[in-house]
Amino acid sequence: MANKRPEIILALDVNNRKQAEKILQATGDKLIWVKVGLQSFLRDGPDLVRTIADSGKKVFLDLKLHDIPNTMAKAIESLSELPIGMLTLHAHAGEEALQRCTQTGKEVLPDTLFLAVTVLTSMDQSALSSVGVQSTVLEQVERLARLANQSKVGGIVCSPHELVHLRACLSPQTKMITPGIRPAGSPFGDQKRIMTPAEAKQAGADYLVIGRPILAAASPALALASIMAEL
Numbered sequence: 001m002a003n004k005r006p007e008i009i010l011a012l013d014v015n016n017r018k019q020a021e022k023i024l025q026a027t028g029d030k031l032i033w034v035k036v037g038l039q040s041f042l043r044d045g046p047d048l049v050r051t052i053a054d055s056g057k058k059v060f061l062d063l064k065l066h067d068i069p070n071t072m073a074k075a076i077e078s079l080s081e082l083p084i085g086m087l088t089l090h091a092h093a094g095e096e097a098l099q100r101c102t103q104t105g106k107e108v109l110p111d112t113l114f115l116a117v118t119v120l121t122s123m124d125q126s127a128l129s130s131v132g133v134q135s136t137v138l139e140q141v142e143r144l145a146r147l148a149n150q151s152k153v154g155g156i157v158c159s160p161h162e163l164v165h166l167r168a169c170l171s172p173q174t175k176m177i178t179p180g181i182r183p184a185g186s187p188f189g190d191q192k193r194i195m196t197p198a199e200a201k202q203a204g205a206d207y208l209v210i211g212r213p214i215l216a217a218a219s220p221a222l223a224l225a226s227i228m229a230e231l
């Protein structure tokens with residue numbers, strides 16, 4: 001049976017608010033999910049999140065929280081007034097922190113899907129070794145994903161290369177979100193563990209996070225349409 005079509009999440013990593021609004025207009029109604037990451041959130045703040053939500057889109061707030069348990073939980077409380085569909089935590093923060101976050105999330109952001117980031121898709125084996133991790137990338141991703149699962153984090157962010165392996169180790173309802181997506185011919189940039197949209201679908205992704213292949217295209221609308229057609 002063919003895998004279901006993953007949803008596209010546009011990573012809104014742009015240099016200013018005007019550019020953000022331009023790209024949102026250009027991509028139109030077909031785009032449902034928008035990821036607001038550090039670059040945009042630190043500049044435009046909660047107002048950008050509200051503007052996107054008011055335009056009928058869902059917001060994935062990619063803050064990759066990573067701190068001591070109390071600080072992470074309090075940070076989540078600070079976000080409680082915002083319309084956030086998904087929020088990222090670094091699984092590296094550890095089990096106690098993840099559990100505090102999911103518990104706090106249940107209380108203050110009950111409709112938000114919490115995601116654990118495993119090993120960043122910009123890191124390969126040598127980058128992982130250079131920060132002292134002796135396991136293979138796959139072992140480390142699995143370890144962090146299991147930790148997140150045990151801590152009741154609803155979704156995992158991983159590279160498309162780990163999807164098939166993780167599906168077999170995690171609870172079936174776990175959502176799998178994957179960046180590191182590059183349509184054939186797109187420059188890799190800093191991404192290392194990549195796949196095309198069709199390959200990631202085949203591997204079982206629920207959501208594809210895509211930034212530069214859409215943002216840097218001469219026509220972002222056409223680039224999005226072509227990825228949708230590939231899926």
Ligand code: C5P
Nearest residue numbers: 011037119120121179180209210211212
């Ligand atoms: O431009 P590109 O398609 O590489 O954008 C990928 C997006 O996904 C970026 O916003 C990046 O911060 C995010 N991301 C990632 N790898 C992770 C988690 C998030 O690339 N492991």
